[in-house]
């Protein structure tokens with residue numbers, strides 16, 4: 001395409017709510033055949049809410065929420081926001097707060113050493129879930145929720161269930177991406193059951209779901225698809241997605257997401273609407289004359 005056509009393409013992009021880093025990006029956009037979608041905040045709203053609290057025999061719901069809420073108050077993660085919000089305003093301070101990316105958080109509250117997160121994080125502390133809490137967690141996940149365990153002073157004492165909703169336009173966006181000949185893949189650090197429930201809702205088969213990946217493994221997932229000979233676009237919003245956005249042949253950042261994602265992406269979808277991802281690919285092909 002001529003430089004003029006490319007500039008017209010980028011101008012049209014701005015009208016559609018797509019910010020393009022440079023005209024050369026359109027060329028890459030045209031070639032992609034696989035589109036990796038981050039789950040939380042990209043396919044879903046990312047606005048999680050508390051759905052339930054389960055406690056061990058020696059703990060109350062109030063205690064679980066208060067201690068977990070105090071630690072989560074220091075985190076920006078969607079799970080953390082849901083828990084802190086449900087716990088209310090009058091929370092005790094946390095000391096020695098630590099965020100373990102993709103796994104959870106820990107800190108000292110009211111003299112108790114508190115850990116909130118995935119079973120994998122608790123196992124690092126040699127903490128095991130009592131059977132009834134493990135069962136509550138399994139049930140919540142099977143229903144598509146995200147469940148995190150809460151432990152303090154050496155024992156797991158609660159499970160918090162949070163959940164998210166799929167954005168209204170996500171299923172249509174997946175349909176349009178497929179219509180453009182692209183293969184959508186769902187990628188998430190969340191549990192497999194929740195990931196598959198979201199995937200089913202938007203029309204992605206379980207075999208195209210990559211779940212329970214740590215933030216640093218998201219980039220490996222993109223590399224593996226590239227090693228299969230695929231040309232990969234990645235759509236994401238989180239700090240966790242930045243490396244994968246940079247690794248992808250084409251990185252599309254949600255404009256509603258973090259600065260790290262926007263900096264790593266080649267394109268920004270200003271309104272954070274997945275439908276616009278399909279528009280971006282269609283625009284690139286049109287600008288470069290491959291479709292009419």
Ligand code: ADP
Pocket residue numbers: 038039040072075077079080101102103104105116117118146147148187188189190191213214215238240
């Ligand atoms: P995603 O890929 O969906 O954005 P993340 O990699 O950020 O997910 O997180 C993966 C999982 O790690 C979450 O589903 C949750 O179980 C756990 N996790 C991450 N951060 C926190 C937190 N602040 N509190 C509790 N659990 C967390």
Ligand code: MG
Pocket residue numbers: 038039040041042236237238241
């Ligand atoms: Mg996300």
